[in-house]
Structures are given as C-alpha cells and as structure tokens.
Amino acid sequence: MHGDHGATLRHGRIGAAALFVFALVFGWMGSRIEYSFSSDPLGPRTFPVALAVVLAGLAILNFVRPGRNEAWPRGATLVGAIALPALVAACALLLGPAGFLVAIFVMTAGSSRVFGASWPKAIVAGVLHAVGWYLLFAVLLEVQLPSGDLFKMLVKR
Amino acid sequence: MNLDYLWHGFAVALTPTNLLIGFVGAFLGTLIGALPAIGPINGIALLLPIAYTMGLPPESTMILLAGIYCGAEYGGRISSILLNVPGDAGAVMTALDGHPLAKQGRAGEALAISGLASFFGGTVGTIGLALFAPALAALAIGFGPAEYFVLMVFAFATLGSMVGSDPVKTLVGCTLGLMLATVGLDPTSGAYRYTFDEPELGDGIEFVVLVIGLFSISEAINILEHQSKGGEILKVAGRSLARLDDIRRCVWTAVRSSVIGFVVGVLPGTGASVASAISYMTEKRLNDRDGTFGKGDVRGLAAPEAANNATAAGAFVPMLTLGVPGSGTTAVMLGALMLYNIQPGPQLLTERPEIVGGLVASMFIGNLILLALNLPMVKIFARVLTLPNWILVPSILVLSVVGVYSTHSSVLSVLIMLGIGVVGWMLRKLDFEMAPIILGFVLGKVMEVNLRNALAISGGELSILWSSTISQVLWVMALTVAVAPWFLARRMKRLRAVEAKAESAGLPED
Numbered sequence: 001m002h003g004d005h006g007a008t009l010r011h012g013r014i015g016a017a018a019l020f021v022f023a024l025v026f027g028w029m030g031s032r033i034e035y036s037f038s039s040d041p042l043g044p045r046t047f048p049v050a051l052a053v054v055l056a057g058l059a060i061l062n063f064v065r066p067g068r069n070e071a072w073p074r075g076a077t078l079v080g081a082i083a084l085p086a087l088v089a090a091c092a093l094l095l096g097p098a099g100f101l102v103a104i105f106v107m108t109a110g111s112s113r114v115f116g117a118s119w120p121k122a123i124v125a126g127v128l129h130a131v132g133w134y135l136l137f138a139v140l141l142e143v144q145l146p147s148g149d150l151f152k153m154l155v156k157r
Numbered sequence: 158m159n160l161d162y163l164w165h166g167f168a169v170a171l172t173p174t175n176l177l178i179g180f181v182g183a184f185l186g187t188l189i190g191a192l193p194a195i196g197p198i199n200g201i202a203l204l205l206p207i208a209y210t211m212g213l214p215p216e217s218t219m220i221l222l223a224g225i226y227c228g229a230e231y232g233g234r235i236s237s238i239l240l241n242v243p244g245d246a247g248a249v250m251t252a253l254d255g256h257p258l259a260k261q262g263r264a265g266e267a268l269a270i271s272g273l274a275s276f277f278g279g280t281v282g283t284i285g286l287a288l289f290a291p292a293l294a295a296l297a298i299g300f301g302p303a304e305y306f307v308l309m310v311f312a313f314a315t316l317g318s319m320v321g322s323d324p325v326k327t328l329v330g331c332t333l334g335l336m337l338a339t340v341g342l343d344p345t346s347g348a349y350r351y352t353f354d355e356p357e358l359g360d361g362i363e364f365v366v367l368v369i370g371l372f373s374i375s376e377a378i379n380i381l382e383h384q385s386k387g388g389e390i391l392k393v394a395g396r397s398l399a400r401l402d403d404i405r406r407c408v409w410t411a412v413r414s415s416v417i418g419f420v421v422g423v424l425p426g427t428g429a430s431v432a433s434a435i436s437y438m439t440e441k442r443l444n445d446r447d448g449t450f451g452k453g454d455v456r457g458l459a460a461p462e463a464a465n466n467a468t469a470a471g472a473f474v475p476m477l478t479l480g481v482p483g484s485g486t487t488a489v490m491l492g493a494l495m496l497y498n499i500q501p502g503p504q505l506l507t508e509r510p511e512i513v514g515g516l517v518a519s520m521f522i523g524n525l526i527l528l529a530l531n532l533p534m535v536k537i538f539a540r541v542l543t544l545p546n547w548i549l550v551p552s553i554l555v556l557s558v559v560g561v562y563s564t565h566s567s568v569l570s571v572l573i574m575l576g577i578g579v580v581g582w583m584l585r586k587l588d589f590e591m592a593p594i595i596l597g598f599v600l601g602k603v604m605e606v607n608l609r610n611a612l613a614i615s616g617g618e619l620s621i622l623w624s625s626t627i628s629q630v631l632w633v634m635a636l637t638v639a640v641a642p643w644f645l646a647r648r649m650k651r652l653r654a655v656e657a658k659a660e661s662a663g664l665p666e667d
Contacts (some may be wrong), residue, residue, distance in 0.1 A: 014586040019329060026336060026351075035348035041610040041617035044343040044350060047605040048336065055332045067323045069587045073382055080381045084554075085579050088374065091558055092571035107558070108551035111333055115381065115547035125548065133555050143210055143563050 008148025020059035027052025080114045087111050099148020100138075105130040162506060163287050166514020170522055175220050178213070179519045182221040183526045186228020193236045194380045194549060196245030197229035197469075198486045198592070202372040203553065204559030205493050206334075206365045215497040216515040222490050223516055224523050227279055230429060230466045231527050234271045235538055238458075239264060239391045247429025247465035250437040254450065254457030255450050256391075261453055265397035265535075270455050271462040272531045273399060273409050278463030279524040281415035282422065284471025287517050290506065294478040297503040302610035303621045307631040309604040312425035312481045314635040316593055318642045319427045326589050334597020335604065337362050339632040345609060357569060364492040365564050366574045367598060371591045372489075373557040374578025377550050379585060384546060393536050407459040410440050418464030422471020428484035428592075433461035470520060477501055477513050480603060485592025492599050500603070524584070 030048035038044065073081050091107035109126025117125060137143040169175060189200035201222050208218045231246030238255035251271065258267035276520040286396035300308070315333050317324040332469035340351045341361030352358040414436035421432035441450045450457045472483030480501040494501055499509065506513050531538070561574045581591055623629055 012282065012587060015583075024341040029351060030339075031342075033348050033350050033426045035343070040345055040348040040613035042612055044346045044348040047608065048339045051332055051336050051339070055336070058329045058332060061325045062329060065325070067326065067588060069379050070585075072586060077382055081378050081582075084378055084381065084550075085374065085575055088554055088558065088575050089572065091554075092562075092568050094574070095558075095562060095571075096568060104555055104558075107554055111377075111551040111554055112547040115384075115545070117545075117547040122547070124200065125551065129551055129555060132557070137207075137559060137563075141207070141211055143207070143559065144566070145559070145563070 008069050008071060011064055011072065012069045013063055015069070016063035016066060017060050019062065020056055023052045023055035023059055027056070083114050087114075095146050095148070097149050100145040101130045101134060102148065104133060109147060159291060159550055160287065162291070162510040162514040162627040163517055164514075166508055166516070166518035169216055169511050169515035170220060170518035175217055175515065175519065176522070178217050179224050179523050182224020182264060182527055183228040183523050183530060186225035187232035187235075187527065187530060187538055188228075188541055189225060190229030190232020190244045190248075191243055192232075192443040192539050192544065193240060193242045193542065194546065194550065195345065195376060195553070196225045196233070196247075198489060199372045199553075200225050200484060201489050201493075203556040203560060204497075205489065206369070206564045207556070209365075209493070209496055210560075210563040214492060215437070215499060215509075216512045218493060218497075219490065219512060219516045220519040221521055222493060223338040224485050226469050226490070226524050227466065227520060228527055230279070230469050230536060231275045231531050233306065233465070234275065234293020234324050234462055235268065235535065236542055236653075238267050238271065239393070239539055240389075240542055247433055247468070248461070249430060250433040250461035251458060251465075253437065253461075254385070254452070254454050257451070257453035258455070258458065259391045259394075263395045263453070264391055264393050265395045266399055266403070266453075267458060268393065268535045269397055269399040269532060270403055270407065271458050271619055272299075272528060272535070273404065274407065274414075274459035274462040275531070276468045276524055276528040277411045278415040278418055278466035279470060279527070281412075281463075281520070282419045282467035283520045285419045285467070286470045286473050286520070289474050290478050290513065294503040294506045297479050300503065300627065301625070302607040302614065304625060304627045304631065305607040306531045306604060306611055307622060307635070308481060309477060309607070311631050311638070312596070314639045315425050315427065315499075316596060317432055318638050320590070320593065323588065324642070327593050330584075330589050330591070330593030334594040334599075335601040337367065337594070338598050339605070352534060357567065359420040362573075362598075362657075363565065363570060364496060364598070365433060366561055366570050367577055368489055368492060368595065369557045369561055370574040370577030371581040371594060373553050374575060375582035375585055375591065377553055378578075378582045380546060380550055390539075390542050397532075397535070403455045407456055410444070410456040410459050411463040413439065413443075414460040414463040415467040418438065418467030419471040421448075421464075422468035422483050423474045425475050425481045425483055428472065428486070429465035429468045432464040436460045436464035440445075449631065466524075473516070477505060477516070478503055480505075482596060482599065488592065488595045488599050492595070495599065521660050 001040040030045055030052055033045050035044050053086045087138050088108045091103045094103035094106060105126040108129035112122040113126045138145050189195055193359045204225065205222065208221050220333055229245060230247060233244035234255065235244050235253045236244040237248040237251040238259050241252050241256040243249045255271060266423050316331060320327050340358060342359050343350055414659065417436045417439065421427050421435060435531045437457060437460050440456055444456055476482040476487040476491050482491050491501055535545040558571055561571050611621050623632055
C-alpha cells in the first residue's frame with residue numbers, strides 16, 4: 001500500500017501546502033468581512049481569523065512531518081474513483097428534467113458496473129433500484145420525489 | 158437522585174410507534190454493523206435525513222438513530238468473527254480472538270458469547286448513562302460562557318491526544334470543521350461570512366449536506382479502493398449456545414471492560430476503537446498466563462465487545478448534558494438535534510426530558526431487543542456478509558442523493574454534498590479522519606458564541622477565561638490530556654498502531 005515512499009511523502013507535503021494556502025485565503029477573507037456594528041468586543045472577524053492562524057500553524061507542522069498517507073489509485077480504480085462522483089452528479093442534474101426513475105436508473109446501473117457487475121446484471125439492478133426505491137420512498141414513506149419534466153410532458157399528451 | 162426523567166422516558170419509548178421505530182433501528186443497525194464496508198456513523202448519516210423528512214418528532218429520530226448506533230456495535234462482531242474483517246473500527250479487537258474461535262469450529266459459541274458480552278456492556282453503559290447524566294447536567298448548570306469555551310478547548314485537546322494516528326492531522330480536521338461552521342449569517346453583527354453572495358449559503362452549510370458528503374460519498378470511493386480480496390466466510394458452526402463455564406470465566410472481564418468502555422465513551426471525542434483496544438490490552442495483561450490470548454480465548458472476545466457497547470452508551474453522556482459529543486457518531490446525532498433547533502446542554506434534561514429520557518429508556522429496551530435478535534437470528538445477519546458491493550454501493554448512493562435532495566429540494570445542495578465528499582476522500586487519502594471535522598462543525602457556533610459572550614461580559618478582558626475555579630480545572634485537564642501522550646508514549650503507540658490498522662483496512666470510523 002505504501003509502495004513508493006518518496007511519492008507519498010510528496011503527496012503529504014502537497015496536501016499540507018494546500019491547507020496552508022487555504023488558511024491564508026480564509027484568513028484574508030475573514031479580515032475583510034463587512035459589518036456595521038457588533039454588540040461584542042470581538043466582532044465577526046476575530047474568530048475566523050484566529051482559526052486561519054491555527055490552521056496555518058498546523059499546516060506548517062504537517063508539512064515538516066507529513067506522516068502516513070495512502071497511495072493514490074491507478075488504472076481501473078482511478079477510472080472508478082472518477083466515474084462514481086460523475087454518476088452522482090449526473091443523477092443530480094437529471095432529477096429535475098428526467099425525473100427520479102431515470103436519474104436513479106442511470107446512477108445505480110452505472111455504479112453497479114463500476115463495482116464489477118456485468119452490463120446485463122447492472123441494467124437489471126438499475127431497473128430494480130429505480131422501481132424499488134421509488135416504491136419505498138414515494139409510496140411507503142411518502143417522501144416527495146421529482147417526477148421529472150419529461151414524465152409530466154408525456155402525461156399531458 | 159432524581160430519576161423522574163427516566164420513568165417518563167419509558168412512557169415515551171414504550172408507545173407502539175416508538176417501540177416499532179426502536180426495533181427497526183436495532184435491526185438496521187445490526188445489518189449495518191455486520192456489513193464489512195460501513196459502520197454506525199455511515200448508517201446514521203444515511204438515515205438521518207430520511208427520518209427528518211418523514212416528519213418524525215425529535216425523540217423518535219433519536220430513538221431510531223440510537224437503535225442504529227447500538228445495533229451496529231452488536232453487528233460489528235459478526236464480520237469480525239466469521240470473516241476476520243471487522244465491520245467497523247470498534248470491532249477490530251474482536252477479530253483477534255473471535256476469528257480463531259470460529260476457525261476451531263466454535264463460531265456459534267463465539268457469536269453467543271460476544272452477543273452476551275455486548276448485552277452486558279450495553280446495559281452497564283446505559284445504567285451509567287442514566288445515573289451519570291443528571292449529575293453531570295447539575296454540575297454543568299453553573300457553567301457560564303467562559304466555562305463553556307474552555308470546555309470546548311478541553312474537548313479538542315482530548316480529541317487531539319487520543320484519536321487518530323497523528324495529533325496534528327486530528328486538530329487540522331477540528332479546525333476545518335470550526336471554519337465550515339463560520340459560514341453564513343453572523344447573528345450578533347448581521348454580517349454575512351463566506352457566503353459568496355449565494356442565498357443558499359446564508360443559513361450556513363447544511364449539516365445533512367456535510368455529513369452525507371463526508372460519510373457516504375467519500376466512503377463509496379473508499380470501498381471501491383479497498384474491495385475485499387474475497388476472504389473466506391466461515392460457517393456458523395458448532396453449538397450456538399455459550400458454555401456455562403466460558404460465561405463464568407468472562408464475568409469479571411465483562412465487568413471491567415464495561416467500566417473501561419463507559420469511561421472512555423464519556424471522554425469527549427474518544428470512541429469504541431480506543432475503548433476496545435484498552436480493555437483488550439488490560440485483560441491480556443491481567444489474564445494471559447498461558448498465552449491463549451489471540452488464539453481463541455473467550456475473554457479476549459468478551460472484553461472488546463463489552464467495552465465497545467458500553468462506549469456507545471457512555472458517549473451520550475457529554476453529548477446530552479454538555480452538548481459536547483463523546484464520539485463521531487454522537488456528533489452526528491447532536492447535529493440531528495440541531496436540525497430540530499434543539500441545542501443540547503445542561504438545560505436539555507429539564508426542558509426536554511422526553512428526549513433524554515426517551516433516548517435512555519429506548520437504549521435499555523433496545524439492548525433487550527438486540528439480544529433477542531442477535532442470539533437466534535445471527536445466521537440471517539451473517540448472510541449480509543455475502544452482499545456484493547455492486548448492490549451495496551449503489552444503494553448507499555441512492556440514499557445519499559434522496560437524503561440530501563428531500564431535505565432541501567435543491568440540486569445545488571446535492572452538488573455541494575458531492576464536492577465535500579470528493580474533498581473528504583482526498584483528505585482521507587492523506588490520512589485525515591472525517592470525525593474531527595464533524596465534531597468541529599457541530600461545536601463551532603457554540604464555541605464562538607460563548608467566547609464572544611464571555612468577552613462581552615468582561616468588556617474584552619481575556620482573564621475571564623481563567624478566572625473561575627471550574628475553568629481553571631478545565632484548563633488543567635486540557636493541559637494534562639495534551640501532555641499525557643508524551644508520558645504514556647509507549648502505550649499510546651500501541652493504541653495508535655491498532656487505530657492505524659483499522660484505518661489502513663479502510664474501515665469506517667466510529
């Protein structure tokens with residue numbers, strides 16, 4: 001898991017540097033928060049700026065000693081690690097226009113495939129997920145789910 | 158001692174609806190615990206928004222989530238024993254003696270012993286919770302804003318020194334959580350902080366969005382990376398009743414481990430993984446005369462199971478009485494109460510006794526239900542070990558999307574959840590844990606408000622932060638836990654090694 005020690009050390013340092021930059025940006029933005037009055041002596045700026053200072057300090061410590069960290073995925077795992085969030089994003093964006101059933105089908109069929117199901121299995125699983133979860137949420141638990149513009153158009157005709 | 162709240166609580170917990178909800182929680186919790194890939198915190202994160210959208214009252218939501226939490230501590234042992242892969246971080250030590258027992262063909266006995274130990278630990282922990290909570294609440298009622306601020310400092314000091322493999326990384330997590338909590342409208346000055354003129358961020362980052370991002374999206378990618386290499390699942394073989402002899406040998410082990418578990422649970426931030434490791438090492442030191450520990454000694458099995466169930470109950474003490482969660486999972490539950498606009502603290506017990514009492518009572522009942530479920534039905538729960546990831550993970554994703562979407566009806570919040578999840582996963586790759594972020598987030602507003610109120614009282618004089626006896630005691634405690642690791646370096650190293658082992662196996666946190 002810790003194949004290339006030099007590389008993981010470098011990754012740890014990149015992470016620490018990113019945290020440091022984030023702390024600077026957060027502190028800078030915090031020091032510019034606009035307000036007209038404050039009923040307490042500290043005001044809305046002090047706490048965020050103090051946190052930024054703490055984080056910057058911790059980031060420096062972390063940079064000096066990055067400690068353990070894991071190797072980043074490669075090959076098929078990397079593709080999967082990108083595909084999973086992409087499928088969730090697709091599902092979120094499809095919810096409005098295409099509706100719950102289609103959006104869930106796309107996400108579950110796709111992610112089943114990512115986790116090694118064959119295409120036929122993944123498609124059957126996707127259909128079962130879409131219908132099953134719909135029955136559970138919309139019918140049994142009465143959660144409001146989007147039916148989708150597409151479906152509404154079909155019903156109107 | 159006034160235990161009226163508890164009797165009232167039994168009336169709440171014993172209504173048919175809440176009994177059913179408690180049963181569902183216990184059942185789902187055992188399943189979630191038994192699944193090697195997800196733990197109590199993931200289960201609670203996934204089911205919280207659904208409970209909330211269904212319009213369950215806060216006490217029923219708490220009963221459901223507590224059922225899942227306790228159930229998962231029972232369920233975690235099943236995969237430890239049968240598969241040698243712990244179901245969650247609290248069950249790592251259970252595998253040490255549980256799996257060897259199963260290999261000797263005594264899986265049924267091992268499950269029975271550990272089920273009884275879980276019941277014992279859970280019940281002792283809940284008794285401790287019932288007795289200790291009113292006492293601590295009474296003590297904390299005298300806390301002013303300054304004392305509260307120092308209490309938070311103490312909580313983070315404990316967290317930094319006890320949790321995770323690297324204190325710096327744990328504290329980075331806390332700080333990130335505190336930072337996320339500053340987003341939104343500042344009530345005292347009316348200033349918008351870090352909202353980027355986005356109206357949806359005016360109320361701050363939604364708790365559900367953060368929790369689901371950190372504990373289910375990042376977990377899904379994590380599962381993909383740590384797909385199990387097809388370990389052999391042992392059959393539930395042999396007699397499925399525990400031998401009376403073994404039970405007798407375990408009694409004192411269970412007593413000691415339950416007490417250790419409860420105490421560790423009460424400490425802010427430290428969860429079941431620490432408790433089960435300490436209790437296992439204690440029993441090994443006391444009892445391992447013939448070198449049987451690690452080769453299938455029933456006491457090595459009973460110790461971590463009694464401890465991790467007692468911890469789950471103990472973790473509720475600071476969360477319900479001080480508003481400072483005792484573990485990552487109780488941090489999520491505290492966030493759940495905040496969804497209902499309830500801020501736990503010493504007043505909760507007097508103002509909303511039905512919540513505290515209902516929760517504690519439901520844990521007594523829940524432990525009985527869990528024992529009844531777990532002894533005869535263990536074979537059914539063991540079946541989920543064979544559930545393939547290509548069915549499990551898409552289901553997690555559906556629950557995440559529906560959970561976030563249904564609480565806010567907004568696609569943007571699903572996308573923010575996704576972004577948080579991906580960043581969370583990257584942090585995990587760099588060996589940062591997610592639980593400190595949640596703890597920082599739920600404590601952030603309280604910590605800032607109390608600091609500002611304290612300084613408003615003193616007119617900006619910082620000395621108010623250490624002027625009272627209570628705050629002085631808390632400062633000393635905070636310094637002690639911060640310095641303790643250097644004195645206990647060797648023992649801490651062993652503890653950390655255990656945690657590191659749990660982490661490198663990609664196990665969910667507790």
